[in-house]
Amino acid sequence: xxxxxxxxxxxxxxxxxxxxxxxxxxxxxxxxxxxxxxxxxxxxxxxxxxxxxxxxxxxxxxxxxxxxxxxxxxxxxxxxxxxxxxxxxxxxxxxxxxxxxxxxxxxxxxxxxxxxxxxxxxxxxxxxxxxxxxxxxxxxxxxxxxxxxxxxxxxxxxxxxxxxxxxxxxxxxxxxxxxxxxxxxxxxxxxxxxxxxxxxxxxxxxxxxxxxxxxxxxxxxxxxxxxxxxxxxx
Amino acid sequence: xxxxxxxxxxxxxxxxxxxxxxxxxxxxxxxxxxxxxxxxxxxxxxxxxxxxxxxxxxxxxxxxxxxxxxxxxxxxxxxxxxxxxxxxxxxxxxxxxxxxxxxxxxxxxxxxxxxxxxxxxxxxxxxxxxxxxxxxxxxxxxxxxxxxxxxxxxxxxxxxxxxxxxxxxxxxxxxxxxxxxxxxxxxxxxxxxxxxxxxxxxxxxxxxxxxxxxxxxxxxxxxxxxxxxxxxxxxxxxxxxxxxxxxxxxxxxxxxxxxxxxxxxxxxxxxxxxxxxxxxxxxxxxxxxxx
Ligand SMILES: Nc1ncnc2c1ncn2[C@@H]1O[C@H](COP(=O)(O)OP(=O)(O)O)[C@@H](O)[C@H]1O
Ligand SMILES: [Mg+2]
Numbered sequence: 001x002x003x004x005x006x007x008x009x010x011x012x013x014x015x016x017x018x019x020x021x022x023x024x025x026x027x028x029x030x031x032x033x034x035x036x037x038x039x040x041x042x043x044x045x046x047x048x049x050x051x052x053x054x055x056x057x058x059x060x061x062x063x064x065x066x067x068x069x070x071x072x073x074x075x076x077x078x079x080x081x082x083x084x085x086x087x088x089x090x091x092x093x094x095x096x097x098x099x100x101x102x103x104x105x106x107x108x109x110x111x112x113x114x115x116x117x118x119x120x121x122x123x124x125x126x127x128x129x130x131x132x133x134x135x136x137x138x139x140x141x142x143x144x145x146x147x148x149x150x151x152x153x154x155x156x157x158x159x160x161x162x163x164x165x166x167x168x169x170x171x172x173x174x175x176x177x178x179x180x181x182x183x184x185x186x187x188x189x190x191x192x193x194x195x196x197x198x199x200x201x202x203x204x205x206x207x208x209x210x211x212x213x214x215x216x217x218x219x220x221x222x223x224x225x226x227x228x229x230x231x232x233x234x
Numbered sequence: 235x236x237x238x239x240x241x242x243x244x245x246x247x248x249x250x251x252x253x254x255x256x257x258x259x260x261x262x263x264x265x266x267x268x269x270x271x272x273x274x275x276x277x278x279x280x281x282x283x284x285x286x287x288x289x290x291x292x293x294x295x296x297x298x299x300x301x302x303x304x305x306x307x308x309x310x311x312x313x314x315x316x317x318x319x320x321x322x323x324x325x326x327x328x329x330x331x332x333x334x335x336x337x338x339x340x341x342x343x344x345x346x347x348x349x350x351x352x353x354x355x356x357x358x359x360x361x362x363x364x365x366x367x368x369x370x371x372x373x374x375x376x377x378x379x380x381x382x383x384x385x386x387x388x389x390x391x392x393x394x395x396x397x398x399x400x401x402x403x404x405x406x407x408x409x410x411x412x413x414x415x416x417x418x419x420x421x422x423x424x425x426x427x428x429x430x431x432x433x434x435x436x437x438x439x440x441x442x443x444x445x446x447x448x449x450x451x452x453x454x455x456x457x458x459x460x461x462x463x464x465x466x467x468x469x470x471x472x473x474x475x476x477x478x479x480x481x482x483x484x485x486x487x488x489x490x491x492x493x494x495x496x497x498x499x500x501x502x503x504x505x506x507x508x509x510x511x512x513x514x515x516x517x518x519x520x521x522x523x524x525x
Contacts (some may be wrong), residue, residue, distance in 0.1 A: 048416060074418030086413040088406045099406050102399045103418030151418065 001026040001186050002047070002155060007056035009039075009046045016042045018210040019056070022188075024155070029177070029187040031197040031218060033232050034207035040190040041083055043207065044157045047188075048080040049073050060155070074103060077154035081161065085144040089133035093124055096132045096147055104151035117146045120176070138169035145176070155186040162193045174200060194232050198222040206231045238370040243488050245368075249377035251484020252384035256439035257457055258464035258476040259391070260432035266408045266471030267428045270319065270330040274338035275436050276458030282307045282437025283444040283453060284345055287356050296359035299441055307437025308430040315429035320422070338454075346451045353450030362445075376445055383442065387435070388477060395473075404428060408471065463502050467509045469519025479517060 002024040009017040017039050024030045032040050046054050049070040058066045065073055088096055097117055101107045118125035121142050127135065132143060141161055148156055158177075162170045170193065177200055181187055191197035198204055198218045206214035206221075208231050214221075221227060235243075257279055264272050282303045289299035314337060322329040358376050365372040395401035403424055407414045415421055440454070447453055464483050468475025483502050490501035509516060 050412060050416070069420070070415040071418050071420045074416065080416050082413070082416070086410055086416075088409050088413065090409060091402075091406060095402055095406075098399070098402060099414070100417050102403055103420075107399065147417070 001028075001061060002188070003057070003059040004043075004047065005057040005059075007043065007046055007058065008054065009042050009051045010053040011042075011051075016210050017046060017054075020207070020210070020212055022205060022212070024186060024188060026154075026186055027181075027184050028203065029181045029189065029201045031201035031204045032188065032190045032207055033192075033194050033197065033204060034213075035232060038207040038231075039210040040207055041159055042210075044080060044082075044159050044188070044190060047073075047157065048078065050080075071103065074151070074153075077152075079148040079151065079153035079156040081144045081148045081156065081158045083159040083163070085140050087132045087135070087140045087143055089131070091132055092128070093130055093132050093135065093143060094128040096143055097124075097128075097150060100147035100150040106151055113150050117150060120149075121146050136166075138165040138173075141165055141169075141173065145173075149180075153185070155188065156180070158187065158189045160190055160192055162191065162196065170196065192232075194228060195222065241368075242371045242373065243492050244485060245373055245381070246377065247485030247488030248481060249374075249380045249484070250488055251481040252380045253439050253443045253457075254460055254464045254483050255384055255477050255480030256387065256435050256442070257461040258468065258480050259388075259473060260435040260439075261461045262465050262468070262471055262473055262476040263435075264429055264432040265465070266473070267404065267411075268319075268323075268330075268425050269327065270334065271327070272429075272432070273331060273335040273458065274314075274341060275334075275433070275461060276454030276456075277338040277341035278307055278311060278433045278436040278454070279440035279443075279457045280345065280451065280454035281310065281341060282440030283356070283447075283449045284349055284354075284440075285437065286441030286444055287354050287449050290356065296362075300438065303441045304434035304438045307440075308434030311433030311437075312426055312430040314433075315426050319429065320425075323425075338458075342451055342454070349451070351451060353448050353453075356444040356449045358445040380442060380446075387438070391435075391473075400424075400427070460502065463506050466516055467506050469516030472516070472518035475516055475518030 002022065004020055004022040007017050007020040008015065020043055032043065034040055042051060045051050047058055049068060054066065056066060057064055060073070060076055060078060063076070065076065088099065091099070094114070097114065098110070101110055101113065106113050123139055123142055124146060127139070132140070135143060145161070161173055165173070174196055177187060177189070181200070189197055189201065198221055201218040204216065204218045204221045205212050206227060213231060214227055257275065261272060261275050264270055285306045286299040286303045289302045290296055318333060318337060319330055322333060362376045362379050364375055366375045366378055395405060403414060403419050407421060407424055411421055460483070464476060464479045467483060468479030483505060486501050486505050487498050491498035513519070
């Protein structure tokens with residue numbers, strides 16, 4: 001579904017991504033791990049078209065999207081939940097969810113979709129009319145995920161969804177990811193919570209200094225303490 | 235000061251402030267989304283007055299000119315955004331500033347060449363001439379109409395922003411453009427519309443002000459200054475700020491011109507200085523808009 005070849009990205013003059021390669025098959029959950037500053041977020045942002053200076057190939061369902069603007073990538077079925085969640089303060093919870101619909105054909109079925117969100121995210125259901133910035137960190141993360149899901153994307157990229165969230169909510173969130181995966185949604189997840197992410201994922205990539213340094217079966221990596229310690233200890 | 239005199243000055247101030255509100259609204263809307271300070275805004279105001287005078291001259295219908303002006307001026311604005319402003323996005327605030335300043339000069343000279351350096355007349359439509367009896371005092375009908383139509387435009391704009399998908403995109407985009415793109419919105423198109431709407435409101439303000447201020451090429455120059463004062467007082471990028479500050483500036487000028495006429499123009503700057511001392515971001519300014 002997604003093939004990344006020789007992806008390079010720059011911030012100003014710093015060459016951040018130095019030839020990243022990834023492969024994600026439809027329905028797979030793939031996890032990307034690596035220490036802080038390794039280039040995980042930059043990889044996701046490049047796939048979404050948010051990094052200005054980039055080169056390489058990003059094939060999404062066979063189409064090279066490297067030169068496409070972000071909104072066209074969304075239209076093709078790519079969704080991205082950024083690290084800082086990016087809930088729009090000043091809007092209500094419901095308005096934030098609707099924001100995920102405005103550019104989607106699902107806007108026509110708004111009522112039905114909102115009901116579906118309420119069912120999947122009971123915590124949001126009671127707070128639909130509340131200002132989004134009054135939600136707790138975990139609830140905001142749920143909202144960010146809900147907002148990305150309402151357009152029924154084919155591939156969802158999640159950047160450190162468990163960061164700064166209460167353990168009980170982290171459990172809830174990973175159960176949700178497992179259900180999403182069971183429904184056939186392809187997932188690319190970046191996590192510091194390595195164990196959790198590897199349990200969810202089929203395969204994993206380890207990133208260090210803008211390069212892929214290891215890739216393989218997620219369960220095998222889960223058992224490989226050495227690699228985990230070498231590349232993931234903060 | 236008696237009650238009726240007080241009310242008279244208050245209403246005069248509100249009518250004056252209505253024009254300020256309309257001009258500042260567009261300026262603030264454009265700044266809030268595009269982070270562009272539109273130095274041509276006053277010239278779009280002037281353009282509105284001229285287009286209005288032209289349509290009025292051709293058809294004799296004032297109401298038709300109120301419809302034609304925002305459409306025509308908005309279209310000119312959208313062309314300017316698409317072909318002149320757009321290439322400068324992401325290049326720092328000074329590029330579009332110089333561009334719009336130059337654009338303003340071009341508009342001004344073009345009107346001077348096409349319509350002459352002398353002003354042209356713009357009569358108050360007959361139904362709105364004369365004064366209305368408001369119980370306590372008589373008040374010019376046209377100024378009442380100004381207050382009313384500004385209220386209508388504000389309600390319409392509010393409904394557009396609060397009740398439509400487009401409005402939702404605009405409100406979200408003013409806070410976080412990137413997430414709006416991630417959620418599939420072509421922000422380039424939104425900016426085009428926002429620039430067009432902002433400038434169209436300026437044009438409408440121009441034709442509305444024409445019966446009071448007259449129509450002449452330089453009419454947009456003081457208006458830009460007034461609109462800046464209002465946006466600074468209200469807070470850059472805040473629409474509510476533009477409304478409150480516009481009316482406040484209008485009322486301040488109106489009362490000052492009653493008590494100390496020679497201080498009238500200065501009074502708005504004093505108000506601005508006072509607000510800036512206590513609230514450097516303006517009354518409703520948010521942190522981070524410029525950052
Ligand atoms: N906006 C930016 N401008 C300049 N450098 C950046 C920016 N964002 C990230 N970087 C740099 O790029 C490198 C990779 O960052 P990032 O992709 O965020 O890492 P990770 O998500 O793996 O922690 C880091 O060295 C970081 O300092
Ligand atoms: Mg990161």
